[in-house]
Amino acid sequence: MTHPAALPCAILAVVLLAALSLFVGVTDIAPMDVLRGQADARQMQVLLASRVPRTLALVLAGAATAVAGLVMQMIVRNRFVEPSTTGTVESAGLGLLVVTVLAPGMPVMGKMLIASLFALAGTALFMRILRMVPLRDVLLVPLVGIMLGGVIGAVTTFFAYRFDLLASVGAWSMGDFSGVLRGRYELLWLAGALAVAAYAAADRLTLAAMGRDFTTNLGLNYRSTMVLGLIIVSLVSATVLVTVGVIPFLGLIVPNVVSLMIGDNMRRTVPWVAVMGTGFVLICDILGRTIRAPYEIPIATMLGVIGSAAFLFLLLRRRHHAAP
C-alpha cells in the first residue's frame, strides 16, 4: 500500500529533525562552524555534553515509548490503551518512590529494576481486573486503566506527601528532557534495545493479538508471548520514567496513526511506529524549546495538549457501537 521509498524518506526526515534539534538552544552553535572545526571549546562542550545526549535521549525514548504503546495495544487487544492509560506508568512511579524511601543510595540500575517489577505487577493487576469485567466494551478497557492509574497515583501521592517527596514525584510525572546530560541518559539505550526486541518478536506478538485459542492452535505458547510483551512494556515504561519522566499519549497516538496508514502487521508497523514516535517527540521538543526561549515548555505538556486533542479526535471520529 505504501511506496517502497516511503520508510527511507521518513527516516531521512527524522534524521534532519534530529540534526535540527542539535542546534536549537540558548548557546548559539552554527552547524557550519562545527563542521569546519571553528567552534570554540565551550560550544563543543555544550554540544557534546548536552545537545547530543539530549537528541539521543529524544530518539531512544520516542521510539521506545511509541513501540511500547503498540505492544500494549497488541496484548490487551484494544486500540485505546498505552502504558500511561493502564496504570503501568503509575505503578512504575510507585516503585520508584518505594526505592527512594527505602534505599535512597541504590544505583540507578537497581532503582529501574524495582520500578519495572512494580510496573509489571501493576499491568498484571490491570489485566486481571479486565478479566473480571462482565461486559466487554472497547472503551471500558482504557477507562478501567485510567482509573486504576488514578488510584495507584493517589497512593503514590499520599506516601510522597508523608515523606516530603511530592516535588520528586511531580518531576517524574512530567516528562522533561531539559535535565538530560552526558552520563544521565544512557539507561535509555536499554529502552531502545527493547524496541528492537519488540521488532524481533513482532510476528509472535501479532499472532498473540489474535487471541488465546487462535494462537494456541497455531502451536505458539500464548502465555510466554504475553509475558514477553508485558516485560517489554514494563521495562520501557520504567527506563523512560527513571530517566526523563512520563511521556503521555505518544504510545497511543502514533500506533493508531500508523495503523490507519499501513494496517496491523507488526513486522511492518514496528519500524514505522519507531520512526514516527521519534519524529513526533523531536518536533514537540523543538517546539517546546523555541516557543518561549530561553525558558522551555516540558515535553509532557506539549504532548498532553497535542496528544489529548488527537485522542479526542480518535474517539469521536466514528461510532463505536459496531465494535466488539
Place this chain on the structure above:
Amino acid sequence: MPRLDRPILVLAILAALALLSIAAFMTLGVRGNWPFVLEYRGRKVLGLMLVAWCVGVSTVLFQTVTGNRILTPSIMGFDALFVLIRTAVVFFFGFGVLATLPDQAQFGAEVLAMTGFAVLLFQWLFLRGQRSLHLMVLVGIVFGVLFRNLSAFMQRMLDPVEFQSLQDSFFASFGRIDPTLLGVSLLLVAGASLAAWRISHAFDVLILGREQAISLGVPYRRMVAAILCIIAVLVAVATALVGPVTFFGLLVVSLAHVLCGTGRHRYILPASVLLGIICLVGGQTLLERVFAFDTALSIIIEFLGGLIFIILLIRGAAR
C-alpha cells in the same frame, strides 16, 4: 411500610453524624481565646459545608441528566475547565488587570464565562444524538486532561512569579478556604439552589431517560440546559473554594445510594450533602486533630473514590 421508613431513618442518622462532626470540628483542641477560634473555625466549617452542598447537589443532578451512576461533573472535566478559564484570564489579561478588580467581581465573571462554556460544550456532548456511555466518560476524562494540559501550557508561558502564585491556588486543599469568597459563593449557591428547587418536581422524571421524560410532558432540552447551568455554577464555586477534586462527588453519591436504597431525589440529595459534610468536616477533624496530617484529606478521598469507580465499572453498574 418499612420501605418508606428506611431513607428517613438514614437521613436522621446522617444529620446527627454531620452535627457531631461540626461540633467536634468547632470545639476540639481549643485553647484560650474562644470567640476568635469559634469565628475562625466557623468560617472554615461554613466553607466546607458549602463545598459539600455544591459537590453533592451537582453530582446528583449530573447523574440525573446523564442517566447513569458513575459520572460526576469532575470526571467529565468540568472543574478542569474552570481552572483553564482562570488561567486563560491571567494569561490574556495579566495579573495587573485582575488585581484592580475586586475578588468577588472577578469570581463572578469567571463563573459566568465558565457557565457559558460548560453549557455549550456539554450540550454538544449530551444532546447530539445517542452515544455510548463509555465513550462519553472517556471523552470527558480526556477533555479533563486536555484542559489541564492547556492550563499547564499557558501557566508555563507566564512570568515565573505569576506562575507560582497561580499554581498554588490549584492544588486541592480542604484546609485552606479563601474567606473573601465565602459571601459571593453563598449568594451564587443560593441562587443556583433556588433555581434547582423550582424545577425539582421534574428530577425524578428526568432520570427515566429522554423519551420517557418527554412523553411524560417534561420540556427535556430546556430542563437539561437549566440543570447544566446550575451544575456549572455549583462546580465553579466548589472549585474556587478548594480546587479540583475528581472523585469526591462520586464517593458521597454512591454511598448515599447504598445507604438510602432508593433513587428518589428527595432522599438522595440531602443524604449526599450530609455525607459530604461528614466526609469533609469529620475527615478534616480526624486528620487535623487526631493524626496531625494536613492536606492529605483530598488524597484519601481520591483514593477511595477511584476504588468505588473501578468497583462500579466492574459490577456493570455503569449501565
